[in-house]
Amino acid sequence: MTNVTITAPAAERLQLLRVLGPAHIWALGVGIVLVGEYMGWNFSVGKGGMIAGLAACWVAGLLYTCVAMIDSEVTSTIAAAGGQYAQAKHIVGPLMAFNVGLFLVMAYTMLEAANAITVGYLLDTVAGMMGHTGLNQKPFIILSIMFLAWLNFRGVLATLTFNLVITAIAFLAIIALFVSVQLGASAVPMDFSAITTSPLPYGWIGIVAALHFGLWYYLGIEGTCQAAEEVRSPARSLPYGTMAGIMTLLIAATMTWYVCSGLLPWEYLGQAGTPLFDAARVTGNTGLMVLLFVGTMFSTLASANGCINDASRAWFSMGRDRYLPSWFGAVHPVYRTPYRSIVFLVPIALIFALGAPLDQVVTFSILSGLLGYTFMTFNMVMFRRKWPLDTIKRGYVHPLHPLPVIVLLTLCAAAYFAVFLGYGTQLSAMMCFYIVASLWFHFRRYQFVRRGDQFTMPWPKPAGY
Structure with a gap:
């Protein structure tokens, strides 16, 4: 009798499910960002007046158009979870990859905290309108973060399908307010007299300072890259979803500035917590107030939902590569989600949501995003030099290179200066934080990284190597 040795098959490594299409990518990008139309952007008006707010809206739109173009090319080629982190890992090196991953996690986690703060503030405002003052906001902040973390825990398809629905409703609410005001549904007429009577209350420097919060209109559109490993056709879905997203946001941002600046005094608008909802209240139209209340709630939930998705994917990718x-x-x-990363980041978001002012949380998110955008400029140049267009297949090739890179780097430098004008201490503290984190990675964590396991793209050797 012959002895037969049966070898057990190697255990299959669990992978994220590829279940998403272009509409989900649009929902992820716009869902994260659309809350910027409902709150936060208006601080730019307080920095420099109405004209400065509009200039910040369009200049920031140009910056993020460059971001979307660059991201669409690189991510449609490097279709891996982690987005810009995966790009840095393949193109630049370990230390840059670690920092970029950290930028992403902090930007999205702080944005998630800002959304939760807005949920609590909005419910407190509505309760005050009904005569119930002094509402405790903290239970609603905790509940919103916990519910969305649970939704992300259960599966990415349900998470982003939920985002698709509520993001579409929030976007339609902005359009409805704009059209209704144009058709005379407001009890208060549109008034843009401040443009002539007080065009630049703080001078030309106000336009530069306004750019700081102008970024909030679009912050997070780069998050579409985080789902690259869960998209059915990355070369098609990522560019389509991302570029459609930035076009949607440019339209929504301009309409938002127009309606709010016409209905609200710029002095009030510059410090309002929920400007679009306040604009609906000024109209005196109950239907618009209810619609914008729903829109504000849905936009904050969609944004926080997308932020949990993106931050957890970046953290998961760093853990998978032993950077963490x-x-x-x-x-x-069962659910094929990075569940440990999702759960781990929940208390960090809660700490900032419950213990930090909204403007500082927003600034923390903006600065982390800015550092990531600065990396994109060098990353794009190195990508084109190492792998020219004829060496590897790209899902999308952005035009006019290197003009978008130059424009992006220039606008990032201006944005750093804008942040320094109002939040120089926080800017310095954050830079120190990232320097300390880099030192920790270099001296303590790098020894565990397996460089050979990181490169998953079937590319030829870089040009010149």
């Missing part, structure tokens, strides 16, 4: 403890690189055996 490999414990974070686990995939749930």
Whole structure:
């Protein structure tokens, strides 16, 4: 009798499910960002007046158009979870990849905290309108973050389908307010007299200062890259979803500035917590007030939902590559989600949502995003030099290179200066934080990184190597 040795098959490594299409990518990008139309952007008006707010809207739109173009090319080629982190890992090197991953996690986690703060503030405002003052906001902040974390835990398809629906409703609410005001549904007429009577209350420097919060209109559109490993056709879905998203946001941002600046005094608008909802209240139209209340709630929930998705994917990718403890690189055996990363980041978001002012949380998110955009400029140049257009297949090739890179780097430099004007101490503290984190990675964590396991793209050797 012949002895037969049966070898057990190697255990299959659990992977994220490829279930998303272009509409989900649009919902992820716009869902994260659309809350910027409902709150936060208006601080730019307080920095420099109505004209400065409009200039910040369009200049920031140009910056993010460059971001979307660059991201669409690189991510449609490097279709891996982690987005810009995966790009840095393949193109630049480990230290840059670690920092970029950290930029992403902090930007999205702080944005998530800002959304939760807005939910609590909005409910407190509505309760005050009904005569119930002094509403405790903290339970609603905690509940919103916990519910969305649970939704992300259960699966990405349900999460982003939910985002698709509520993001579409929030976007339609902005259009409805704009059209209704144009058709005379407002009890208060549109008034743009401040443009002539007080065009630049703080001088030309106000336009530069306004750019700081102008970024909030679009911050997070780059998050579409985080779902690259869960998209059915990355070469098609990522560019289509991202470029459609930035066009949607440019339209929504301009309409938002127009309606709010016409209905609200710029002095009030510059410090309002929920400007679009306040504009609807000024109209005196109950239907518009209800619609914009729903729109504000849906936009904040969609944004926080997308932020949990993106931050957890970046954290998961770093754990999988041993940039962080490999414990974070686990995939749930049933739901196929990075569940440990999702759960780990929840208390961090809660700490900032419950203990920090909204403008500082917003600034933390903006600065982390800015550092990531600065990286994109060098990353794009190195990508084109190492792998020219004829060496590897790209899902999308952005035009006019290197003009978008030059424009993006220039606008990032202006944005750093704008942040320094109002939040120089926080800018310095954040830079120190990232420097300390880099030193920790270099001296303590890098020894665990397996460089050979990181490069998953079937590319030829870089040009010149």
